[in-house]
Amino acid sequence: MLSASHPARFSHLAMLSLLLALASCTPSPDMTATPDAIRERGELVVLTRNAPTTYFIDRDDQATGFEHDLVLDFAATLGVPVRFEVLHSITEIQEALAAGRAHLAAAGLTRLESRGDRFSFGPGYYEVQQQVICHRNGPRPRTVEELREVSLLVIGDSSYEARLKALRDSQVPELTWQTDSSLSTEMVLQKVWEQEVDCTVADSNIFAINRRYFPELVMMFPLNEPEELAWLLPQGADALSDAITDWYHQANEASFITLVAARYYAHVEIFDYVDIARFVRRIQERLPEYETLFRQAADEYGFDWRLLAAQAYQESHWDPAARSPTGVRGIMMLTLRTAGEVGVTNRLDPAQSIMGGARYLANLRERLPESIEEPHRTWIALAAYNVGLGHVHDARVLAERLGRNPDSWIDLRTVLPKLSQPEHYRSLRYGYARGSEPVQYVRRIRNYEDILNQQLAMAE
Template identity: 30%
Template sequence: MKHKFSFPLSGAILAIMAVSLYLDACSSLEEEQELSNSLDVNVVEPVERDFDEIKDRGVLRMITRYSSNTYFLHQGVEWGFEYELVRRFAKEHDVALEVVVIGVGENPYDMLNSGQGDLIAGNYTTTPERKKYVDFTHPYNLVDQVVVYSSEIGDPPPTVDDLALSGIPVTMRSNSSYYHRIQDLWEDSTNISVNLVPNQKDTESLLFDVSRGKYSATVADDNIFQASAKYMDGLVQGPTISENDTIAWAVRKNASQLKKEMNRFLSDHFQFRSEGKDPKRSLFLDVLKQRYFEGGRQVAEYYSPSPDMEKSGSLSPYDELIQTVADSAGLDWLMVTSIIAQETKFDPMAKSWAGAVGLMQILPRYSQVTDTTMLYNEEVNLREGVRIINNHLDHYSYIDSTDRWSFALAAYNAGEGHMADARRLAIDHNKDPNEWDNVADALLKLMHRSYYRNARYGFCRGIETVRYVREINSRYKVYKNIMAMEDYNEDEALPGVLGFFN
């Protein structure tokens, strides 16, 4: 049986998961099949880390792509169907959620099995090919695979057989569940022409390319198509090639405890009914479905940002101001942005129960600004916050650069007094007080009376401070990854991360 392939020589890819080089044409069918069947997995022996260790560490790491239906930033705040669902699971088990964005050229299966993350949450269909390398949880969605045409092709073929006869190439990735379905159709002698592109291309970016006529057709899950069609012009739904595919999280094959806990969680939110009926979803899952696939404000503005949003920056409404102030103080503006996201989610009018105010939650008694009302001014507040952070960094200047920021962040959150207590406690336990992990452990001990009754500054909610530091550092890594994509695309004259779909 002979199948039709066409390979573009070059092209622009969406900055969300950008890569500009296309695959060269294969010289034989055997080479084509080797390419198409490969998930490019290199790490096949998973690390030993199951739910107990995740609980002890207090962090669940979620591997995902940067897209409107998985994880994205809107006005500096984190959103996404997968992000909110996994965050709910993490919260129920009292662990922090750390997002690991798949970078250019990175393989999610290798990232999972090497221990960079604990699950892949990316709207993944369970397929036999994927199950060779990872295990899957209980499903949390059912989707149909539909062909999506560009409106520029005229009258689109209405059936799968008509599509095969038309010779119109359907553009897709070789590691997608869509391609596996196409291979099944080939076995049934339905010769659909396929145009393979790099595995870094995601469904959303391919839909965009189809909407502007770069490609004639692609395949998408029906929920992703329906969400995209609300904000992308030029998309026409074609025939269904697969029905009721199960969407699930991927975990390591040896993470049976984690899978068990996730299955228990997902079963509370998604259950199959009798044949022919829609599955039963919890209210929470229905809300997420409405928000991300049926048209929420955040997703609409992700696709079609207003002029004011476009001017606000890629990460937050205050990118330009943060860069200016941080640069003048010699600080990394991405770290400052991450602190503000943690403190107030970029709300300049925020005020805490303790009296901390403004973007960076400045306590007036520690401020050099005498007029407290001025701390609600974004620039004044930002300069005060940066000044205080710099003081903490100077205070710990003798500490290794890797840990120095963690110490400064902890002091910013808990105060230098509690930090001094924690460091003394670390010494009492014969541990190096200049290593963050040791001090973090001591901060947790200061929540217990047997330790804090002998501490100079008394009780400390150490778990909050440890999480504060961990989440800021985690978000900082995400920001760096996003900006690396932005820089890459700027160098390649490709579209930017946000403000793109206008």
């Protein structure tokens, strides 16, 4: 206990306590940092959360994600690297930003009036819509009024909770729900899938990705009009806000944001409940028999084994005796000619077929121009596996004619369908091709690979 006999000590500790108290309620200088101050600091500090729609670590142990890529591009205009701080909930992110721990938050956040009282918003960069999500075998409300009859769980301090409060106040006074600020939207969706709760509310982009992992989930009805995602900034960060707005206009003009969105969302547009439910079952029932073979082939030719497994499922549904009307056979559906080229003597032997298919895919990847970088290189090689390398070369030629990037799968997949159009294929070396097929082929493989990764992670 302090006493009056130590006034100097009391004064020193009192001053220290006062400074600590002031520090706890006074914004850090970085909260409202200008672009010049950020350059002087040498890094842009960004709060985000770990989710497939924002920021995650890919199979190569590299950070990636829609928000991640946008932030990196903005930081490049400032000439600084990014330090991401990954937090677990929206509440944590908002509190950390308010406490001055970062320059901005990029975490799939929508504009809310309640957030506007504490933060500034960057420009809206992606449109989403809140949707009521339920289990197909459980209660299935069709209107807001019917939500009174189900158990409803949403994450706390979210735009979902704000929307439910507005509906309760204006339409359905009896509307009730539970909140949990410790959960992510993805975790709540899993609880609905496991039928621990009847329904939840989720943004359309989050549901589009996660319904592939939880195929029994269904969207019942939208809960609001479409709204925009935006980055959160501390109030007073006007110079940084102006810099973000300038970047946004340039990125939008160059279609950069559209291309990044396509990278993360375009392949999830295909959803077939029966197909995905069957795939999830076969991960348990069929994949274990062939997993070692996929791993061996992947190690031999430099692929991720899950990519090869996804490709094989697209080809044959992991049926070693599969056969098409055109004569391709086996688990990797090799033609007789291709089998001979890669040393496969029995296409119905799973070990030979998987190793031969991996060797053929690696061959195609190797023969592509060096200017094509990953992951586009592998995606374009997969397209060539389906439609032939000659037609892929034609698509690259056509891409250049049309002012597109021939080294980008994002651009190439918009060009490939034109190979079936006479005004284009007549002037190309290899002529007509059903160019839409390789686009769907690659999209489905990426889809299966994502689902496989998620199922394996859930089983750990």
